[in-house]
Each structure stands twice: as C-alpha cells, then as structure tokens.
Amino acid sequence: MERKVVAIIPARYASTRLPGKPLLDIAGTPMILRVVSRAKQSASINRVIVATDDQRVFQTVVNAGEEAVMTSPDHPTGTDRLAEVAAQLDAEIIVNVQGDEPLIEPSTIDAAIEPLLANQSIVMSTTCEPIESAEDALKSNVVKVVIDREGFALYFSRHPIPFPRLAALEHGSIRAALEAQPELLKLYHKHTGLYAYRRDFLLTYANLPSTPLEQLEALEQLRALENGYRIKVVAVMHRSIGVDTPEDLELARRLISG
Numbered sequence: 001m002e003r004k005v006v007a008i009i010p011a012r013y014a015s016t017r018l019p020g021k022p023l024l025d026i027a028g029t030p031m032i033l034r035v036v037s038r039a040k041q042s043a044s045i046n047r048v049i050v051a052t053d054d055q056r057v058f059q060t061v062v063n064a065g066e067e068a069v070m071t072s073p074d075h076p077t078g079t080d081r082l083a084e085v086a087a088q089l090d091a092e093i094i095v096n097v098q099g100d101e102p103l104i105e106p107s108t109i110d111a112a113i114e115p116l117l118a119n120q121s122i123v124m125s126t127t128c129e130p131i132e133s134a135e136d137a138l139k140s141n142v143v144k145v146v147i148d149r150e151g152f153a154l155y156f157s158r159h160p161i162p163f164p165r166l167a168a169l170e171h172g173s174i175r176a177a178l179e180a181q182p183e184l185l186k187l188y189h190k191h192t193g194l195y196a197y198r199r200d201f202l203l204t205y206a207n208l209p210s211t212p213l214e215q216l217e218a219l220e221q222l223r224a225l226e227n228g229y230r231i232k233v234v235a236v237m238h239r240s241i242g243v244d245t246p247e248d249l250e251l252a253r254r255l256i257s258g
C-alpha cells in the first residue's frame with residue numbers, strides 16, 4: 001500500500017528564458033534538489049518523486065539518492081506529467097510542488113494539504129499570499145485569485161481583479177488608484193502554483209479537454225472551475241519566489257546564500 005500523501009515535482013529541462021532550469025546551481029546545489037529538500041521537510045508528505053522527461057535531471061536526482069521517474073516528453077502541461085506518475089501510485093493525495101520554487105516553505109505545503117485531510121468533499125486545493133504593491137497587482141505573470149466567503153476560488157486571472165471602479169475613475173487609472181490608495185491592495189491575492197489533489201480527481205481532471213477560459217488566460221486551473229469543480233484556497237503568509245528569469249535566479253541565490 002502506498003503512503004497516503006505523495007509530492008510529485010514536475011521538472012522540464014527546456015525553458016525559454018532559463019535553459020536547463022532544474023539543474024541551475026543555487027549556492028552549490030542544483031535547484032531541483034533544493035525543491036526536493038523543501039518538500040521532504042513537509043510534515044504531511046510521506047514520499048517525494050521528481051517527474052522529468054530529461055535524462056540529465058533524472059540522473060542528477062537519482063545520484064543524490066532521491067526518487068525520480070522518467071515521463072513522456074509529449075505532455076503539454078505539468079499536470080499531465082503529474083497524472084502519468086500518479087496513475088501508477090496508490091496514494092490518496094497527490095501534491096504538485098513546482099520545480100522552480102527552491103524557497104518553498106514546508107509549512108505552505110502543509111497548508112495546501114490540510115483541507116483535503118480535514119474534509120473528504122474537497123478534491124483540490126491551492127494557496128495564495130498577499131499582494132503588497134501596485135506593480136504586482138498589475139503584472140500579468142502574477143496570477144490573481146478571487147475567493148468566495150467559504151474560501152473557494154471564484155476565478156483566477158492575470159488581470160488585476162477585482163477592479164476598483166470608483167477609485168479608478170477618481171484617480172484616472174487603476175495604477176493611479178492602487179498607488180494613491182494602497183489599502184485597496186488588500187483586495188488582491190497572489191495565487192501560488194502549489195496544488196493538492198485527491199488522486200482520483202487528478203486523473204479525471206488531467207483527462208478533461210482544455211477549456212475556453214483556460215486557453216484565453218493560459219491558466220490550467222480554470223479548466224477545473226469551468227467544469228464545475230471547486231478549488232479550496234488557503235491563505236499563507238510566506239512569500240513564494242518562482243525562478244522564471246535570470247533576475248529571479250540571482251534573487252534566489254542571494255537569499256539562500258544569506
């Protein structure tokens with residue numbers, strides 16, 4: 001019998017802005033191994049597996065004594081890669097930990113898992129964190145999530161939602177409104193790309209056809225909402241730092257090196 005909670009870390013070698021991203025050195029350790037180390041510190045996770053389509057990543061992980069699985073190179077998304085591995089497991093809960101977050105807090109991972117452990121009716125959960133600048137609220141690569149009164153996602157967008165209509169009219173633009181009234185930033189939540197799923201739901205979800213809003217926003221989680229599934233959103237205070245650009249990489253290196 002498999003352990004109850006398994007973390008899978010999808011790791012593609014190819015990256016437009018940062019080729020070979022999983023193997024980039026951060027203070028003497030490849031980034032993917034730093035993510036593995038963080039995931040293993042989660043109190044809720046029993047097993048950590050790296051899912052990759054690249055032999056170099058696979059060998060690096062295995063040589064370090066960690067677990068890796070080779071997956072198909074044809075997966076269009078990380079969720080598809082995740083589902084290929086999950087299909088072979090007997091775990092109840094699968095956690096998708098992003099392979100480019102070497103500073104992910106173990107407590108954040110635990111927070112994402114907790115709703116599924118506490119409530120059998122919840123099939124998918126994720127996390128969000130505060131947005132503290134107008135710049136982040138307006139950036140398209142900072143995904144925003146709107147949450148209902150019960151803590152479930154209403155919508156995810158790259159656009160700054162909700163839109164403060166009266167303040168924007170008063171100040172001339174949404175940027176001016178957010179800068180003049182920073183208290184408005186409390187309305188915004190940054191979505192962090194960490195997910196926990198019930199295994200059976202993950203396999204169903206990965207087989208659903210791509211949906212119009214998912215394609216429009218290039219946000220895969222919208223497929224779940226468009227098909228009527230609810231996503232529990234847990235607020236966390238630790239800030240995530242995804243490594244997507246050379247600047248992100250240098251920041252991660254500085255923070256880890258102290």
